[in-house]
Amino acid sequence: FSPDEVTVIFVLGGPGAGKGTQCANLVKDYGFTHLSAGDLLRAEQDRPGSQFGELIKDCIKNGAIVPMEVTVQLLENAMTEAINNGTNPNKKFLIDGFPRKMDQALKFEEVVCPAKFVLFYDCPEEEMERRLLERGKTSGRSDDNIQSIKKRFRTFIETSMPVVDHYEKEGRVVKITATAAPQKVYEATRNEIKKFGI
Ligand code: UP5
Numbered sequence: 001f002s003p004d005e006v007t008v009i010f011v012l013g014g015p016g017a018g019k020g021t022q023c024a025n026l027v028k029d030y031g032f033t034h035l036s037a038g039d040l041l042r043a044e045q046d047r048p049g050s051q052f053g054e055l056i057k058d059c060i061k062n063g064a065i066v067p068m069e070v071t072v073q074l075l076e077n078a079m080t081e082a083i084n085n086g087t088n089p090n091k092k093f094l095i096d097g098f099p100r101k102m103d104q105a106l107k108f109e110e111v112v113c114p115a116k117f118v119l120f121y122d123c124p125e126e127e128m129e130r131r132l133l134e135r136g137k138t139s140g141r142s143d144d145n146i147q148s149i150k151k152r153f154r155t156f157i158e159t160s161m162p163v164v165d166h167y168e169k170e171g172r173v174v175k176i177t178a179t180a181a182p183q184k185v186y187e188a189t190r191n192e193i194k195k196f197g198i
């Protein structure tokens, strides 16, 4: 596909900020295809014969970032598939939880396409921690435990916030406070993206 026929919005925010929850809402009302980088990595980790299984497993448990080549390729494949199988005739994508390191951001916008803007869900750590520990009771995610959560927070502050700051300087960030109930956060999201003609 060519970069000018697709619309990409990056959806960023700390672990447990509510990226996946809000993307699900946006899919229903706007016909986006939702691609969560974390979900794609978890699927690749479990794919029999994957050469990256162990690496991904290790990174996720430790809240570390998987080398960008792996993630960019998974995203590009998923975009191509959604376009080719006809599930996404509008070629509109929400890329959730990516880019979370500067090298990924530059690479993706160079080799795949630039993002229209960045939705950034801002949530205090104590609230994210509460949500993740609650979800951890049933999620089965290897990183929903207090040790992994602390590591994820650290990676977010040290490595991923600089990406948000980079886009902020370019005037491409739509910041949404993510502490209220999901429906309230969604209303705020709708109001903000309206300004971009979406
Ligand atoms: N919840 C949601 N919104 C709420 C609200 N407003 N009020 C109260 N509760 C709310 O929500 C989390 C929980 O909170 C849920 O139980 C939800 O019901 C509740 P969710 O919508 O799932 O939040 P989200 O921000 O999507 O949280 P997630 O845990 O998915 O965030 P992460 O960014 O940590 O996870 P991700 O899957 O993106 O990445 C996992 C790992 O993969 C990374 O740590 C990293 O190791 C690896 N990775 C890479 O290496 N590279 C990448 O590019 C991407 C990921």
Ligand code: MG
Residues within 6 Å of the ligand: 019, 020, 036, 038, 096, 097
């Ligand atoms: Mg998520």
